[in-house]
Amino acid sequence: MSKSEIGLLGLGTMGAALALNIADNGFDIAVYNRTARVTQDFKATAGDLAPRITATETLEDFVASLKSPRAIILMVPAGEAVDQQIAALRPLLDDNDLIIDAGNANFHDTNRRAEAAGDKPFLGIGVSGGEEGARFGPSIMGGGNKASWDRVAHILTAISAKHDGTPCATWMGEQGAGHFVKAVHNGIEYADMQMIAEVYGILRDGMGLDNAAIAAVFDRWNTGPLASYLIEISARVAEAKDTDTGRPLLDIITDAAGQKGTGRWTAIEAQHLGAPVPAIEAAVAARNLSAARDLRQTGEDIFGGAPQALNGALTVDQLEQALIAGKIICYAQGFTMISGASEQFGWNLPLPEIAKVWRAGCIIRSVMLDDMATALSEDPDKNLMFASTFAGNLKATHGALRAVVAQAALHGLAVPALSSGLAYFDTMRTHRGTANMLQGQRDYFGRHGFERLDREGKGFHGPWAN
Numbered sequence: 001m002s003k004s005e006i007g008l009l010g011l012g013t014m015g016a017a018l019a020l021n022i023a024d025n026g027f028d029i030a031v032y033n034r035t036a037r038v039t040q041d042f043k044a045t046a047g048d049l050a051p052r053i054t055a056t057e058t059l060e061d062f063v064a065s066l067k068s069p070r071a072i073i074l075m076v077p078a079g080e081a082v083d084q085q086i087a088a089l090r091p092l093l094d095d096n097d098l099i100i101d102a103g104n105a106n107f108h109d110t111n112r113r114a115e116a117a118g119d120k121p122f123l124g125i126g127v128s129g130g131e132e133g134a135r136f137g138p139s140i141m142g143g144g145n146k147a148s149w150d151r152v153a154h155i156l157t158a159i160s161a162k163h164d165g166t167p168c169a170t171w172m173g174e175q176g177a178g179h180f181v182k183a184v185h186n187g188i189e190y191a192d193m194q195m196i197a198e199v200y201g202i203l204r205d206g207m208g209l210d211n212a213a214i215a216a217v218f219d220r221w222n223t224g225p226l227a228s229y230l231i232e233i234s235a236r237v238a239e240a241k242d243t244d245t246g247r248p249l250l251d252i253i254t255d256a257a258g259q260k261g262t263g264r265w266t267a268i269e270a271q272h273l274g275a276p277v278p279a280i281e282a283a284v285a286a287r288n289l290s291a292a293r294d295l296r297q298t299g300e301d302i303f304g305g306a307p308q309a310l311n312g313a314l315t316v317d318q319l320e321q322a323l324i325a326g327k328i329i330c331y332a333q334g335f336t337m338i339s340g341a342s343e344q345f346g347w348n349l350p351l352p353e354i355a356k357v358w359r360a361g362c363i364i365r366s367v368m369l370d371d372m373a374t375a376l377s378e379d380p381d382k383n384l385m386f387a388s389t390f391a392g393n394l395k396a397t398h399g400a401l402r403a404v405v406a407q408a409a410l411h412g413l414a415v416p417a418l419s420s421g422l423a424y425f426d427t428m429r430t431h432r433g434t435a436n437m438l439q440g441q442r443d444y445f446g447r448h449g450f451e452r453l454d455r456e457g458k459g460f461h462g463p464w465a466n
């Protein structure tokens with residue numbers, strides 16, 4: 001039997017879809033899964049693609065079924081599972097065989113694994129698009145040794161999404177660069193989803209729209225500047241009916257969000273980098289608070305439920321404008337963070353290419369990313385809010401964002417991501433800020449010293465110093 005060009009370990013939601021995508025693009029692939037029955041079922045249901053798939057039930061057979069030098073994709077949960085599989089595979093592999101971690105790894109882990117691999121090839125690649133993207137074309141953010149990327153680039157570009165014919169698969173930089181970019185992608189995903197959820201809350205609780213009407217609003221927005229995968233699927237979620245009860249699905253989904261950690265990694269790393277991403281931080285906090293359902297019930301019992309009807313205080317068009325502004329502000333934060341990491345880690349991350357690779361296939365794909373790619377190509381170092389296209393958009397929309405945040409506050413409708421975005425925007429257009437007070441306080445209690453506007457130098461103290 002002829003040997004396969006590539007191997008894939010981990011036939012869960014993403015791995016199975018990715019393996020079919022690889023086979024569908026004409027590559028012979030060997031697969032292995034910890035639970036052998038899953039492998040058997042996978043091959044049995046692969047239909048026309050089955051002849052391209054070699055199903056194996058031991059790691060030894062898996063490795064033996066691959067062409068040398070081998071390339072093996074891991075698609076298992078982040079953390080220990082990746083380390084376990086690397087440890088199990090390495091003794092069976094030759095020194096120039098390539099291991100590719102294609103799951104959502106913390107980039108610090110990827111850096112560590114790349115170090116530990118030494119001269120043995122190792123890549124960490126971020127894959128986005130959910131199950132459908134993995135099956136028919138994900139967005140791929142590669143990281144690690146460039147020569148190793150080049151060995152498999154023909155496969156990764158073939159299986160990736162295409163935007164106007166351009167593959168959405170790009171090498172981002174050494175070591176954990178690909179997983180870092182994927183984490184920021186997911187952080188932006190969290191913020192984008194949170195802002196849509198906040199607007200959904202206003203439509204539902206503030207304006208009294210039913211699910212069908214909310215779906216119609218999202219569908220309409222999906223034909224304008226907000227056109228994106230997340231707006232599109234929000235309409236589908238809003239209109240869905242539960243197959244058991246026939247009730248609107250949204251009405252029976254528990255209001256407690258799960259999370260696997262990528263948004264949290266992004267928020268933590270942003271703090272380390274000193275490149276804050278408040279919209280993403282607000283989105284992570286909102287997920288954490290959503291999970292505290294009992295506590296929220298206690299709050300409602302004590303204070304009464306917060307949401308009140310808006311009685312015409314806002315229009316649906318203002319919500320659309322607010323979401324446009326919030327989205328620009330949130331992406332400006334994400335790209336600023338990427339820029340900070342690029343400098344800090346010496347990665348030279350290609351910001352315009354990152355915007356391009358997110359234009360198709362991934363969860364945050366949207367028409368706006370095309371304009372972002374253009375703006376970043378013109379000046380990758382400029383905060384996106386200040387690029388002429390987006391400055392123009394913000395001038396036209398920030399009034400609506402302000403109205404939405406203000407009316408939401410007055411009517412007990414929590415909008416943490418939108419309001420943090422507005423605060424970021426206002427902070428970033430205020431030259432004379434308020435940190436002079438912080439510096440005065442720090443000097444008062446700790447002799448930390450301050451700089452003066454009227455003199456050169458550092459380490460000045462207030463009159464309390466003596």
Ligand SMILES: NC(=O)C1=CN([C@@H]2O[C@H](COP(=O)(O)OP(=O)(O)OC[C@H]3O[C@@H](n4cnc5c(N)ncnc54)[C@H](OP(=O)(O)O)[C@@H]3O)[C@@H](O)[C@H]2O)C=CC1
Pocket residue numbers: 009010011012013014015033034035038075076077078080081084085102103104105127128129130131260
């Ligand atoms: N779902 C999504 O939308 C996306 C997920 N990802 C990332 O892709 C990776 C896989 O996710 P997903 O496919 O959703 O996960 P699933 O839970 O669907 O599948 C997990 C797979 O990993 C295997 N596995 C779990 N633990 C181990 C272990 N200790 N050793 C060996 N194999 C193990 C499972 O095998 P078994 O059958 O034996 O349990 C299964 O094949 C994760 O890193 C995830 O964050 C990335 C983008 C999108």
Ligand SMILES: O=C(CO)[C@H](O)[C@H](O)COP(=O)(O)O
Pocket residue numbers: 104127128129130186189258259260261262263363
């Ligand atoms: O990477 C992804 C999409 O890009 C995964 O779907 C990820 O699981 C989403 O994150 P979380 O589970 O924390 O919501």
